[in-house]
Amino acid sequence: MARLILKSPYIKSTGGAAGYLRYIATRERVEILPDDRPPTRKQEQLIAKLVKDFPDTKTLYEYWDYQTKPTKAAASAFITLALESNWDALHQSEQYMKYIATRPRAERLGSHGLFGDSDSVSLEKAMEELEHYTGNVWTHIISLKREDAARLGFDNAMAWRNLIRSHRNEIAAAMKIPPADFRWYAAFHDEGEHPHIHMMAWSAKPGQAYLSKEGIRQIKSKLTNDIFRNEMLHLYEQKTESRDKLVRETRRAMLDLIQSMREGICNHPDAEQLMQKLAAQLETVNGKKTYGYLPKRLKRLVDEIVDEIERLPVVRRCYEQWLMLQGKVDSYYHDKPREQIPLSQQKEFRQIKNAVIREAERLRQGEITFEERDLGQQDEPDQFRNSSYEYWRLQEILREEQMTLEERSEAVCELEKLAKDGDRYAQYLLGKLWRDGPLLIPDGVESRYWFEQAARQGHLVAQYALAKLYLSDDLEVHDTARGVEWLRYAAEGGSSWAMYRLGKELLRGEIMEKDTAGAVDWFTQSAERGNPYAQYILGKLYLIGKEVPHDKEQADLWLTRSANQGNEYAQYLLDYMEEGRSSSAMLAVTRLLHHMSRVFQDNSIPKSRPGGIQIDRKRLKKLREKKIALGHKPDDHEEQWPEMTM
Numbered sequence: 001m002a003r004l005i006l007k008s009p010y011i012k013s014t015g016g017a018a019g020y021l022r023y024i025a026t027r028e029r030v031e032i033l034p035d036d037r038p039p040t041r042k043q044e045q046l047i048a049k050l051v052k053d054f055p056d057t058k059t060l061y062e063y064w065d066y067q068t069k070p071t072k073a074a075a076s077a078f079i080t081l082a083l084e085s086n087w088d089a090l091h092q093s094e095q096y097m098k099y100i101a102t103r104p105r106a107e108r109l110g111s112h113g114l115f116g117d118s119d120s121v122s123l124e125k126a127m128e129e130l131e132h133y134t135g136n137v138w139t140h141i142i143s144l145k146r147e148d149a150a151r152l153g154f155d156n157a158m159a160w161r162n163l164i165r166s167h168r169n170e171i172a173a174a175m176k177i178p179p180a181d182f183r184w185y186a187a188f189h190d191e192g193e194h195p196h197i198h199m200m201a202w203s204a205k206p207g208q209a210y211l212s213k214e215g216i217r218q219i220k221s222k223l224t225n226d227i228f229r230n231e232m233l234h235l236y237e238q239k240t241e242s243r244d245k246l247v248r249e250t251r252r253a254m255l256d257l258i259q260s261m262r263e264g265i266c267n268h269p270d271a272e273q274l275m276q277k278l279a280a281q282l283e284t285v286n287g288k289k290t291y292g293y294l295p296k297r298l299k300r301l302v303d304e305i306v307d308e309i310e311r312l313p314v315v316r317r318c319y320e321q322w323l324m325l326q327g328k329v330d331s332y333y334h335d336k337p338r339e340q341i342p343l344s345q346q347k348e349f350r351q352i353k354n355a356v357i358r359e360a361e362r363l364r365q366g367e368i369t370f371e372e373r374d375l376g377q378q379d380e381p382d383q384f385r386n387s388s389y390e391y392w393r394l395q396e397i398l399r400e401e402q403m404t405l406e407e408r409s410e411a412v413c414e415l416e417k418l419a420k421d422g423d424r425y426a427q428y429l430l431g432k433l434w435r436d437g438p439l440l441i442p443d444g445v446e447s448r449y450w451f452e453q454a455a456r457q458g459h460l461v462a463q464y465a466l467a468k469l470y471l472s473d474d475l476e477v478h479d480t481a482r483g484v485e486w487l488r489y490a491a492e493g494g495s496s497w498a499m500y501r502l503g504k505e506l507l508r509g510e511i512m513e514k515d516t517a518g519a520v521d522w523f524t525q526s527a528e529r530g531n532p533y534a535q536y537i538l539g540k541l542y543l544i545g546k547e548v549p550h551d552k553e554q555a556d557l558w559l560t561r562s563a564n565q566g567n568e569y570a571q572y573l574l575d576y577m578e579e580g581r582s583s584s585a586m587l588a589v590t591r592l593l594h595h596m597s598r599v600f601q602d603n604s605i606p607k608s609r610p611g612g613i614q615i616d617r618k619r620l621k622k623l624r625e626k627k628i629a630l631g632h633k634p635d636d637h638e639e640q641w642p643e644m645t646m
Contacts, residue, residue, distance in 0.1 A: 004227060005061055006220040007141040008211060009086060039066075039075035047075060050082045057082040061143055061194045077194070081141070113187040115161040117168065126185055135206030138175065142223065143196035152227055157188035160197045163226060170222050174215035177203045257318040261597035265572050265590050271308040272585035278305065278356070279364035289361055291353040302356050306344035309592060318600050319343055326603075348603050355595045359588040366546050369587060370504060371569045372533060379497040380432075380461050387425045390418060395429060398439065412439050419450060427454035428462040435469065444474040455486065463490035464498045471511070480511050491522060499526035500534045507547065516547050527558055535562035536570045543573060543583060552577070 039047075047066070050057055057063060062078035114121045130137065142160075149155040154163070164171070164186055172182035186199035203209040278301050282289060291302060309315055323340055343349055362369070384392065397403055397411040412433065418426035431450035433440045440446075448469055454462035463486055470483030484505070490498035503522035506515045520541065526534035539558030542551040556577070562570035569587075576583045 004220060004224045005059065005141075005143045006216060006223070007056075007060075007143075008138055008216050008219075010136045010138040010211070037072045039070055039072050043072065043075040043079065046079055047082075050079070054082065054086050057086075061145060065193060081143075081194075081196075113157065113189075114185050115157060115187070116185045117165065121185065129183075130200075133202065133206065135202055136209065137200055137202040138209070138211055140199040140201060140219075141196055142199065143194050144227070146193045146195060148227075149195045154227060155190065155195055160186065160188045163223065164197075164199065167219075167222050167226065171201065171219050174211065174218040174222075175201060175203075176210045176215070177201075177208060181205055181208060253321050255601075257314055257321065258597045258600050260314050261318065261593055261600070265568055266309075266312070266586070266593040267572075268308065268312060268589055271305060271589045271592075272582065274301065274305045274308060275356075275360055275363060275588050276582065276585050277301065278360040282357070282361055282364055289357055291350070291357060294357070302353050303342075303344040305356050305592075306352055307342050309589070309596065310343040312593070315343075315593070315596060322600060322603060349596075349599055352592070352596055352599055355592060359591055359595075363584055363588045366544070366584070368507060368537075368541070368544075368547065369591070370533075370537060371587065371590075373569075375533060380465055383425065383428075383459070383461055388418075388423060391415075391423055391425045391429075394418065394426070398429070398433075408439055419453070422457075424454040424457040424459045424462070427451075427457070428459050428465070431462065431465065435465075444469065444472075444477040448477045458493075460490060460493050460495050463493065464495050464501075467498065467501070484512055491525075494529075496526040496529040496531040496534065499523075499529070500531050500537075503534065504537075520548055527561070530565075532562045532565040532567045532570075535559070535565075536567050536573075539570060540573060540583070543577065 051063070057078075060078065060081055062074070062081050066074040066078045112121075112123045114123055114126065116126075144152075144154055146155075153159050164184070168182060168184065169179045171184075172179050175182075181204040182201070183204055184199060184201040186197045188197045189195065201209075278298065281298060281301070285294065285298070287293060291299060294302070310319060320340075344353070382395075394411045394415045398408055398415070400408075403411075412430075415426050415430055415433075419430045427450045431447045431454065434443050434447035434450060436442065448466065451462050451466040451469060455466045467483050467485075467487035467490060469477055470479045470486060472478060487498050487502050487505070491502045499522045503519040503526065505512055506519035506522065508514070520538070523534045523538045523541075527538050535558045539555045539560075539562060541548050542558070543555035544550070556574070559570045559574050559577075563574060572586065573583050576586060
């Protein structure tokens with residue numbers, strides 16, 4: 001059950017807006033005594049008619065109270081607010097109005113209960129403005145439970161006035177009204193078990209305002225966050241242990257599923273066939289190839305692909321966990337639990353649709369992709385040959401996480417002294433610490449300096465690391481020409497990883513002139529030195545037969561060698577060769593699965609969580625991407641998994 005209820009009907013230009021304003025400002029006080037007697041027959045008849053004519057009244061607190069304990073007093077409270085919620089339809093209907101027998105008071109701030117932007121509100125001037133107004137006027141009714149209002153200090157007009165004033169521009173924005181044109185008045189009604197305010201809002205320019213369901217949600221969200229801020233922070237800081245335990249357990253299960261998605265290879269023939277169908281039909285699409293610009297028939301096909309992937313057990317379970325997690329927060333904002341609609345229709349995941357289109361387009365164009373799981377954890381192997389005992393000792397201390405931070409920091413200081421004395425191994429390791437942290441704050445300039453010192457002394461891995469740093473997105477050190485120069489230098493020096501990266505850049509043709517023959521030559525040299533990624537891409541090229549002539553024997557040879565080193569993609573391509581299925585379609589669907597895992601990860605923190613978590617999450621993501629671009633080896637913390645390069 002929602003903690004705050006917001007109803008937002010409106011009065012048409014020809015309706016009684018001025019009369020409604022006087023009504024909410026000057027309601028006569030009628031003291032309601034507790035009355036536990038059953039409702040009268042007339043009350044029951046009127047309630048039945050109200051819920052039939054206006055089904056939305058069932059969402060009012062008063063209706064729930066009446067359903068729980070049908071008494072005369074509860075019936076009266078519901079009838080009153082139900083009629084007020086539908087003023088525009090009922091204010092001229094004697095059939096309804098004659099039943100209103102009670103008028104709980106409006107708390108007066110002077111001669112009336114009206115308040116607004118000004119400290120002094122003239123009821124007569126406000127009514128005169130509305131009598132000549134030709135646009136629609138929205139009549140928001142914002143209601144709290146008595147215990148919530150009393151506990152949180154919202155059982156008086158002053159608190160509500162301050163609340164609405166502080167959010168008036170946000171309410172205006174939700175109603176599509178510029179702040180300067182926004183007009184509003186409200187009155188607080190300290191009524192029964194559900195104190196509430198009646199708020200009238202409109203634009204100074206008739207026809208300008210517009211309030212959608214999303215706008216109502218935004219208003220409700222802003223007010224709920226403010227009213228319940230302390231309680232919600234209390235909740236999210238794990239002081240409401242029972243609820244937060246569920247959130248943590250649910251999210252942990254979801255993150256485990258995301259990891260499975262991130263590492264999985266998708267074997268889904270139906271989705272593969274649909275992707276091939278979409279790829280073929282994109283040939284007929286001119287202009288922008290995004291979901292919003294596609295014809296309806298192709299939009300339906302994209303949705304069908306997303307729904308097919310949702311049928312994968314790991315995706316289905318992850319989506320169910322996400323719905324459960326988000327539902328814990330939604331219960332603060334919505335009356336009903338979130339409906340489990342298909343993933344393709346869930347707005348938080350709509351970016352998946354454009355990912356489907358991008359992958360289909362890559363499939364159509366036959367674009368070569370590189371499946372490089374865990375590459376960043378293997379491409380800089382440790383070098384100890386001819387290293388000093390002192391370097392070996394310090395390296396072991398830095399690697400040992402059981403050591404205290406003080407001991408490891410002292411080792412960094414000793415390592416720096418060793419590096420300054422010209423030890424190339426220490427220089428390379430110091431460059432890594434400046435690049436990756438955590439014992440040093442990442443600094444690309446410092447990292448470049450020490451990598452270069454080691455590289456110029458012939459440290460092969462340092463040469464490759466320096467090339468990667470120059471080719472990274474770090475603007476302080478980015479230099480494509482120098483990056484390519486050091487990459488070629490390391491490749492010619494015998495680094496199989498530099499050979500692989502050089503072949504990759506030659507095949508892509510993005511930072512250097514495309515040279516397929518040269519790329520294949522470097523891939524071959526790297527593969528012959530046992531590099532599993534080079535073996536995989538070489539076998540894939542011979543299998544697809546686009547960049548080089550199709551050669552099943554060569555494809556089988558290199559894919560087998562890569563698979564024997566644990567490359568799952570190579571093994572799957574070998575299996576697909578036997579089944580006669582399209583390896584490109586399988587890889588496209590697999591990339592979609594991995595993309596979906598990232599979307600789930602981004603949504604694994606509830607959207608409505610207060611306290612700036614969205615900014616923190618974006619900063620965390622940006623930092624992680626920057627560190628990966630610099631060659632950082634991400635740890636396996638649940639928030640920081642490595643991105644796959646596909």
